[in-house]
Amino acid sequence: METLWSDFLNSQWHDWRGSGRSEDRLELRAWQERFLSDWHLAAPVPMPAEAASAMRHFRERLHLLAVKLADGGGMEDGDWQLLNEHLALDVVSRRLIGRPGAVRLVYVxxxxxxxxxxxxxxxxxxxxxxxxxxxxxxxxxxxxCRWIFYDDTRNRTKKYCDDKMCGNLMKVRRFRARKKAGEERGEES
Incomplete structure (x- = not known):
């Protein structure tokens, strides 16, 4: 399951096939348009330089927090402060939308x-x-790969962002390593 926060974190892309290539997609106009559209958000595109710098800094700090939590760490005061600092940036008004029997409260x-x-x-x-x-x-x-994701499987054992891409790639790598190790043992005999 992709979340808004994981989509944002993964704007720093790394080639999962192992070429060593990486790309910061955050400042790409196409990425910004897709991101805003997918999550029903609005902001000026292209992103102003000051906003890009703030977004990169937030991404770095949130990425460190996500990795810490993925490694079994817990939230500390500074982590809560990070989230609260960014929540405080937003001012919203509340609106009731709908018709009798189907009214909902939205934040605008x-x-x-x-x-x-x-x-x-x-x-x-x-x-x-x-x-x-x-x-x-x-x-x-x-x-x-280094992709950050939310494991929505029932048994919480998902290891790869995508079983067909990274999962298969790692399976092939393990197979080749075993085959090579077997060939080397065979040559030593």
Whole structure:
């Protein structure tokens, strides 16, 4: 299951096949447009330089927190402060929308900018924490990938961001390593 916060963290892309290539997609216009559209957010595109710097800094800090939680660590005061700092950036008004019998309360941002986007990302991460689901935050077991994901499987054993890509790649790598080790033992005999 992809979340707003994991999609944001994974804007720092690494080639899962092991070429060593990486790409910061955060400042790519196409990534910004897709990200905002997918998550029903609004902000100016292209992202202003000051906003890009703030987004990168937030991504680095949130990434460190996600990795810490994936490794079994817990939330500390500074971690809560990080999320609260970004939540405080957003001002919203509340509106009742609907018709009798189907009314809902919605939060409407006062400004539609990248500060609002950062607040929504912090809120998304906070919802994961409130759900008590930090044990489901994972880093892909493919060391070349580094993708952060939320493990939505029933038994909480998902190891790869994508079983067909990283999972198969790692299976092939293990097979080749065993085959090579077997050939080397055969040559020594």
């Amino acid at each position: 941002p006062v400004t539609e900018d990248w500060r609002h986007v950062r607040a929504e990302i912090a809120a998304s991460f906070g919802e994961t924490l409130l759900g008590g689901e930090t044990g489901r935050i994972r880093v892909c077991d493919n060391p070349d």
